[in-house]
Amino acid sequence: MSRIGKSSNDAGETPNESQNGNKPSNSSGSTSHSKPSVSPFGFSSAGSGMAKGFLDMEPTSAGGGDGKSGSHAQDDRPDGFHRSSESAAESRRARRQRADLPPLKDDPMVKAFKYIGTGLVFGVLIGGIGYNAGPYTEEEKEQGFKDDPEQNVFQQLWHRVIRRWENTFVFFSEPATEKLLPDSNEYTMPYTLVLNLDDMLIHMDWSKERGWRIAKRPGLDHFLAYMASMYEVVVFSTQPSHSGMLVMERIDPLEFAPYRLYKDHMRNIDGSNYKDLTTINRDMSRVIMVDISQDSIKMQPDNVLIGRPFYGDANDNWIEQMTEFLEYVHMMEPKDVRPWIKTYAGKDAAREFTKWEGSIRSKLVDEWEEKRKNAGSWKSWVFGGVPSDLENPPVPDFDKFRTMMRENFEIRHKEVLVMIENERKQNEEEMRRQMKDMTVWKMVTQFVGGLNQNPETPPPSSSSGAPVSAADATNSHSNK
DSSP: OHHHHHHHHHTTOOHHHHHHOOOOOOSTTOOSOOOOOBOTTSOBSSSSTHHHHHHHHSOOOTTSSSSHHHHHHHTTSOTTOOOOHHHHHHHHHHHHHHHHSOOOOOOHHHHHHHHHHHHHHHHHHHHHHHHHTSOOOHHHHHTTOOOOTTSOHHHHHHHHHHHHHHHHHHTTTSOSSSOSSOOOOTTSOSSEEEEEOBTTTEEEEEETTTEEEEEEOTTHHHHHHHHHTTSEEEEEOSSOHHHHHHHHHHHOTTOSSOEEEOGGGSEEETTEEEOOGGGGOSOGGGEEEEESOSSTTTTOGGGEEEOOOOSSOTTOOHHHHHHHHHHHHHHHOOSOSHHHHHHTTTSBHHHHHHHHHHHHHHHHHHHHHHHHHTTTSHHHHHHOOOOSOSSSOOOOHHHHHHHHHHHHHHHHHHHHHHHHHHHHHHHHHHHHHHHHHOOHHHHHHHHHTOGGGOTTSOOOBOTTSOBOOHHHHHHHHHHO
């Protein structure tokens, strides 16, 4: 019995407890082993770990074989963690019964929708292939679509489908239209100036406290107005049109830059957006683009000047320096601006041109100083070279022309601003007069059909009393 009790104790059971129902004594004088603690998961904290836990779940036969000892041993575990061989047998029986069940059948409505959906998908697919496999239209032939005569009929059909599907995705990578600017006419400026907007003319910043803020580069308002007197100004932004338009309305309300291009007008190649100047419908020999991004100008690098980024510095003077270069181009009127632009490839054109102008001025002043020193010597009488003005140093010709251009612009610009202000006041007065004369009946008649459908309401008349049309009123208002 001692051997059996010892082996039973090793297995985590006490034969005295299973046979007699008496718990062993835990006194210090007892030679029997104390019962190991059981974790909430049903495993003993002593013994052989996981294996010991699995052994505890099995019924024991050491207590006489009637199964009472095993069940009694499990009663010492916490509630909810009893496991028996009968529950395992029941779970195996349930699995066998589920395996023998027939498969579930779909609801008739669900099955019908599946068939209809599958039929629609295949129908649309086959219809799309048939539609795209048709002969090329005249418009497609003008775009360069044509069949290969060396291919058989099936190959031609297949290539038509592939070519048209590829052309469908071109919509997302090509500019919105082939001509982003209208055709030039006699009133178009001889040169086109394309200016980048983001982080060059403005800088946009967002903060949690103030939201979005726009910082205009110092001198931007005057710069756009001045450039509009010499160039056809185009502002090209990398922002989407729905946000870029709002920004342009804020910084250029008078539309000195009448043409605004956005991200929608860029060309997408391999996931990257590029500004393609060939789409602006202008002679490339007379197009100057100023940008800060090296990636967006890769398509026409010979037409692009590298600008200086702007991040909100209130003391920035880039516009002043860039204005001098653009004035010089306008004064010299080159037939092709690209050789001039190539001179400043990879450099800050505004800063380099300012240095060049400074060197010309310094050279003229040095020559003038030398001639003035020799004015009273015999060399000046023999060889000449006496400066005509001994008091004032010479001024380069480009500075003289620049001064004249700026003075003339200031005069014209003030006249334009006065005209715009008078136009605004007239529009406000006209709106107030119309709101004052507007009655509920007139509002209703205009809403349902307009004044022309109401014979009792006389048409608007001029100061002489003769009726005038809306077009005549608009033309007379614009002529003012």
